[in-house]
Amino acid sequence: MTTLNRRTFLQTASMASALTLSSPLIARAQSDTIKVGGLHDLSGALDAVGVPMNQVFQLAINEINEAGGLLGKMLEPVIYDPQSNMSLYSQYATQMAVRDQVAVVMGGITSASRETIRPIFNRFKTLYFYNTQYEGGVCDRNEITLGTTPAQTVKRVIPYGMNLFGKKVYTIAADYNYGHITAAWVKRYVEENGGEVIATEFFPLDVAQFGSTINKIQAAKPDFVLSAMVGTSHLGFYQQWAAAGMKSQLPIVSTVLGAGGTDQVILTAEEGNDIIASFGYF
Helix, strand or coil, rough: CCCCHHHHHHHHHHHHHHHHHHHHHHHHHHHHEEEEEEEECCCCCCCHHHHHHHHHHHHHHHHHCCCCCCCEEEEEEECCCCCCCHHHHHHHHHHHHHHCCEEEEEEECCCCHHHHHHHHHHCCCCCCCCCCCCCCCCCCEEEEEEECCCCCCCHHHHHHHHHHHHHHHHHHHHHHHHHHHHHHHHHHHHHHHCCCEEEEEEEECCCCCHHHHHHHHHHHHEEEEEEEEECCCCHHHHHHHHCCCCCCCCCCECCCCCCCCCCHHHCCHHCCCCCCEECCCC
């Protein structure tokens, strides 16, 4: 017969909890392959960015496997399409960490998607890479961010644009944390350089009609428009801007356009030419 006192109970419970938390790590180590998660929007509002990111993700895995793999094992891609839906992001992130037990995840496009899955991967101690530009300020033990921040892009492009065009700026941005925080950085850098943000408008990712906004911009008479618009639907702004004959009247400076590599395919030369952007890599 065994006597179970409080101390023994707590020690046993602690050991059981540690084994439960570490079991995914043990399973990953014992697997014949190294599972690598890909979580990018292959459909939905951000598919224009997600599809090429997924293609590059698979290209990298193929190149590594053709070179002999990693640590004596082949890489096995585990890919889900969250469809630009935060509920699916949460569901698939949990599946990757718990059921698939991937070793690492490359995923998320918007800051909203990153903030949905980051706590999940942190909870299950799954290594997570966020590879797109973002608004800055994120630091996790399990997460590595490789994208540029406003201090590297907005800080440079704002004085450049103001020196070329003038000091009055009209900001348009996506209506989620990236757009709001970037708009705040824009205001800071505009004011630091002696300018003024005369208006700021935010748009949900599914908005695709911008006629009223174009009229507001015309009435406000800024020296240039600062765009922090995101996703396929928001490309409609640039198309409608050109169709309204505004390309020759007001310049556009963007913190986003061209970063995904597909905007140049969707927009015609007439619609995209002369828009100024700043990135570490195009």
